[in-house]
Amino acid sequence: MILNLSELSDEPLHAQVSRQIRAKILSESLAGGESLPSIRVLAKEQRISVITVQRAYDDLEREGLLQARRGKGFWVAPIAGDRKQAIAEGRFEQALADLVSQGAAESLSNADMRRILEKILKNGARR
Numbered sequence: 001m002i003l004n005l006s007e008l009s010d011e012p013l014h015a016q017v018s019r020q021i022r023a024k025i026l027s028e029s030l031a032g033g034e035s036l037p038s039i040r041v042l043a044k045e046q047r048i049s050v051i052t053v054q055r056a057y058d059d060l061e062r063e064g065l066l067q068a069r070r071g072k073g074f075w076v077a078p079i080a081g082d083r084k085q086a087i088a089e090g091r092f093e094q095a096l097a098d099l100v101s102q103g104a105a106e107s108l109s110n111a112d113m114r115r116i117l118e119k120i121l122k123n124g125a126r127r
Contacts, residue, residue, distance in 0.1 A: 001037055005046055013048055017056035025065050025076055026088050032078035036066070039074075063087075
């Protein structure tokens with residue numbers, strides 16, 4: 001599995017792993033029932049701690065995106081397309097709400113934030 005992890009990011013490594021695997025599941029790059037690399041294999045491939053991968057897999061299992069089979073590994077949980085959409089929308093809404101709160105705390109008006117969002121949507125998000 002190809003992940004793009006950075007130790008220079010403010011985001012913890014386990015959060016980067018879970019975010020990127022979540023994105024693959026929600027975008028259907030990983031299908032329901034598909035197995036994931038073992039914790040040890042993914043840790044070795046990514047050159048990160050086994051504990052980091054375990055935390056990421058645990059987070060995704062709590063979200064209902066992964067299923068663990070004791071002694072067998074982890075699989076992508078079967079999730080209906082409309083539920084995937086709802087999960088993605090909910091996560092986006094929460095992230096946007098956090099940014100709106102931050103913008104308001106820094107004295108940006110709703111019009112300022114709307115203008116910035118429109119600009120980003122027009123130009124396409126770049127990461």
